[in-house]
Amino acid sequence: MKVFEEIQAVVDKKDKKEIKKILLIGRTGGGKSTIANVLVKKDDKFVVSSSSGSSTKSTQVEKFEEDEIKYQVIDTVGLCDTAMTKEKAMSELAETCRLIKGGLYRILLVTGDRFTEEENKMYYTMKETIFDHKFSHFTTIIRTKFPGFLDQEECKKEEENLEKTNPDFFKIIKECKDIIFVDNPPLIGLPKSIEANRDVRECSRKKIIESFIPSDEKYYPPNLRQLSEKFVAHFEEKEKLEKELKETKELSNQDRKKMKERIKELEKEIEVEKARGIRIICTVM
Numbered sequence: 001m002k003v004f005e006e007i008q009a010v011v012d013k014k015d016k017k018e019i020k021k022i023l024l025i026g027r028t029g030g031g032k033s034t035i036a037n038v039l040v041k042k043d044d045k046f047v048v049s050s051s052s053g054s055s056t057k058s059t060q061v062e063k064f065e066e067d068e069i070k071y072q073v074i075d076t077v078g079l080c081d082t083a084m085t086k087e088k089a090m091s092e093l094a095e096t097c098r099l100i101k102g103g104l105y106r107i108l109l110v111t112g113d114r115f116t117e118e119e120n121k122m123y124y125t126m127k128e129t130i131f132d133h134k135f136s137h138f139t140t141i142i143r144t145k146f147p148g149f150l151d152q153e154e155c156k157k158e159e160e161n162l163e164k165t166n167p168d169f170f171k172i173i174k175e176c177k178d179i180i181f182v183d184n185p186p187l188i189g190l191p192k193s194i195e196a197n198r199d200v201r202e203c204s205r206k207k208i209i210e211s212f213i214p215s216d217e218k219y220y221p222p223n224l225r226q227l228s229e230k231f232v233a234h235f236e237e238k239e240k241l242e243k244e245l246k247e248t249k250e251l252s253n254q255d256r257k258k259m260k261e262r263i264k265e266l267e268k269e270i271e272v273e274k275a276r277g278i279r280i281i282c283t284v285m
Contacts, residue, residue: 035108239265244259
């Protein structure tokens with residue numbers, strides 16, 4: 001028994017040292033960036049849009065610590081953001097690939113008070129194209145804008161209501177790890193209102209944090225991992241060759257020619273991967 005406790009203590013210590021990465025996904029205007037701010041306990045670290053347009057134009061990252069466990073929140077570019085070019089979205093997808101290197105602890109699918117057909121399509125496309133069958137196992141749905149979120153009976157009634165009124169969404173709920181109802185009212189108005197809303201946000205945060213069951217299990221999305229590895233490898237080799245060409249004067253003409261040819265090959269390979277990434281982006285935009 002003592003040996004088991006010692007082993008468990010070592011595992012717990014290691015678990016607390018490692019940074020657990022949390023990926024936020026969701027449609028534009030669904031409350032994703034607000035959830036990110038609530039988790040890291042900062043009001044404006046993640047830019048929140050006041051309109052229907054996406055404010056998350058670049059992947060945003062911030063770390064926080066809870067009960068000696070370190071987390072990293074990754075707020076992705078708003079999917080289905082028609083204002084963003086495919087090339088820009090591809091660039092941000094590549095950055096997301098780099099950030100999740102080492103595996104994900106949890107994926108939070110953030111949705112507002114109405115789960116749309118657009119979100120339904122996005123979920124299955126992401127599962128089949130960007131991620132894989134393990135996607136649902138690591139995904140928790142965060143349903144925002146639910147004032148009765150602290151009442152378990154109200155949450156249960158809402159879930160039963162969703163089964164009747166939105167069977168497509170209910171099917172996704174059953175596929176995923178869990179659904180958590182929260183409310184994150186805006187921090188605007190009179191000081192008393194702001195303070196009250198801040199308390200509500202803290203309750204939402206606590207509810208989400210409590211769902212984070214300690215686990216060493218990590219998720220490595222295969223398509224993103226492959227895309228990331230190829231991009232990084234090609235870019236690094238290309239940059240290395242370009243630097244060598246620029247800084248090394250002793251190179252022979254033949255060596256310079258070979259290096260320039262290799263750089264052209266790498267540029268073509270980068271374009272191929274870029275096109276592949278854009279095809280992925282096109283399926284969810």
